[in-house]
Amino acid sequence: MSRPSNPEKSPITAKATLSAPAPAPAPATSNADDDAALEADLNDLTLEQPKATGLYEEFESHEIEVTLANDSHAAAAxxxxxxxGLAPELLKGLYAMNFTKPSKVQERALPLLLHDPPTNLIAQSQSGTGKTAAFALTMLSRIDYTATNAPPQAVCMTNTRELALQIVKVVREMGQFTPVKVCMAVKDEVxxxxKVTDHIVIGTPGTILDLNRKRQLDFKNVKVLVLDxxxxxxxxxNLGEQSRRVRQVMPKTAQVLLFSATFPDHVKSFATAFAPSANMIVLKREEVKVEAIKQFYLRVKGDKAAKFEKLSDLYGLLTVxxxxxxxxxxxxxxxxAKRMQAEGHQVSVITGDLMPADRDxxxxxxxxxxSKVLIATNVLARGIDVPQINLVVNYDLPVDEAGRPDLEVYVHRIGRTGRFGRSGVSINFIDGERAMSIQNKIVAHYAMQVTEMPDDFEAMEKMLREFKFN
Known part of the structure; x- marks a missing residue:
């Protein structure tokens, strides 16, 4: 594996060649979970980890830039x-999850995350590179199970209950051979x-802030604060004000870790203020795209009815x-959703208006x-890992409140497929000049390639079926 010639220089840019991981040791039997009700929901989550010909090959040519804070020292990958130097119980948990070696991003991030004394980190890397596992391992590594002071010792905030549920699953599975207790702090769960007496709290900022106001959650002994x-x-x-208010009542000594697939310019100043003197790991902007995803666009002529008819025609492919x-x-x-169901198509729908239990x-x-086909708003654009997803349809291209192309949301949306080295397809519906203009700006920004699909359904179906899903 090649390394920088001068590891003390900042910023550091490293190119790595990764070999195939060795087979993982056989998983050990998991401890019983204390929270049986939540576990019933979590059992439906599928955690499929990268294989030798998947994640590692896909990202081996990507360039990661590491910028060290002024008072930080370079750490070997x-x-x-x-x-x-992980605890044996954590290594055992990693092996049980079929993690056999760090991903490229983890190679660079974990030594910085686990360094003592702790330092802040801002990490930007696309979907499927192991961000969740990296910060989950960091939180678990910081827990002192002999401490008698008030919990929690780690807090992780994310923007939806679905992501919180997913992170809870990862932390519990990774920490299954430790005594860790995890609280999911979202609406209707606490x-x-x-009183929250768990070592780690994972939830949305509004609920976490509310629990603190009601004195159900004490922050005074928090060692790690993560924002996914x-x-x-x-x-x-968006959620900036709530997040900053949580940060204000955290100990000044808490290690702050910020993770995202994208950091648009207008957010960077907030990030550096939220996590001062942070080391930074960045996947270079021209690399912020998902090569495993074949992107298409489909011109739709006519009104809303014609647009829906095209979607209905695609249903057979949606359920592959x-x-x-x-x-x-x-x-x-x-x-x-109503139109699809009226035509006899089996689909489900999720929006922020659904009750928490219904969303779960x-x-x-x-x-x-x-359920094979899920219709969603941007509530699911970020971070959700369902390995079987091989097709994403942008029925509407994403725009922000001002009507401008939402570049980051587009990347998050299509990133729901093609994860962990698998192949996937995305299709953009283009129903007019405005939609084409939005797509053109997204494509130009990320230097992506999007192929036009034929209008003829049989030709369209042939084109998609020729693209191999794996």
Whole structure:
């Protein structure tokens, strides 16, 4: 594996050649989970890890730029988990999850994350590169199980309950051979008046802030604060204010870790203020795309009825594996779902308006494969890992509140497929000049290639079926 000639120089740019991982030791039997009710939901999550010909080959040519803070020292990349000095219980958990060696991003990030004394980190890397596992391992490594002071010792905030549920699963599975207790702090999960006594709290900023106000959650002994999907969490127009208020009541000594696939320019200043003197790991902008995804666009002529008819025609292809159809608004999502169901198509729908229990059930059905086609707003654009997804349809291309192309959301959306080295397809519906203009700006920004699909359905079907899903 090649390394920088001068490891003390900042920034550091490293190119790596990764060999295929050795087979993992056989998983040991997991401890029983204390929270049986939540575990029933979590059982539907599928964690498939990268194989020798998947993730490692896909990202081996990507260039990662590491910028060290002024008072930081360069840390050697970790090519094995054993080199990190992890507790045997955590190594055992990694092996049980079929993690055999760090991904390229983890090679660079983990030595910085686990360094003592702890330092802040801002990490930008695309979907499927191991961000969740990296910060989960960091939180678990910082827990002192002999401490008698008030918990929690680590807090992770993300922007949706679905992502929180997914992160809880990863932390519990990785820490299954430790005594760790994990609380999912989202709406309706923490009983009114109950004190949070878990080592790690994972949830949304509004609920976490509310629990603190009600004195159910004490932050005074928090060692690590993680923001997943940090670009959304720090956006002044989104969850930024709640996130900053949580940060204000955290100990000044807490290690702050920000992770996201994208950090748009208007969020970077918030990020550096939120995590001062942070080391930075960045996948260079021209690399922020998903090569495993074949992108198409389909011209749609006519009105809304014609647009829906095209989607209905695609239904047979949507169910080859699993698919997500993204719409810009909740109203469109519900309308498309009703029309599809009226035509006898089996689809499910998820928006932010659904009750928490209903959202959980929709996701459980989708993850288990009971539901093949999911219609969603941007609530699912970020971070959700369902390995069987091989097709994403942008029924509406994403735009921000000002009507401009939402570049970051587009990357997050198509990143729901083609994960962990698998192949995938995305299809953009282009129903006019404005939609074409939006697509052109996205394509130009990321230097992507998007191929036009034929209007003839049989030719369209042949083109898609010729693209091999794996």
């Amino acid at each position: 970790a090519t094995t988990f054993e080199a990190l 009983p009114r008046g109950a 999907e940090a670009d959304a969490m720090l956006d002044a127009q 594996g699993q698919s997500i159809i993204f719409t810009q608004t909740k109203a469109t999502a519900m309308d498309v 059930q929709v996701m459980a059905d989708f993850r288990s494969g009971k």
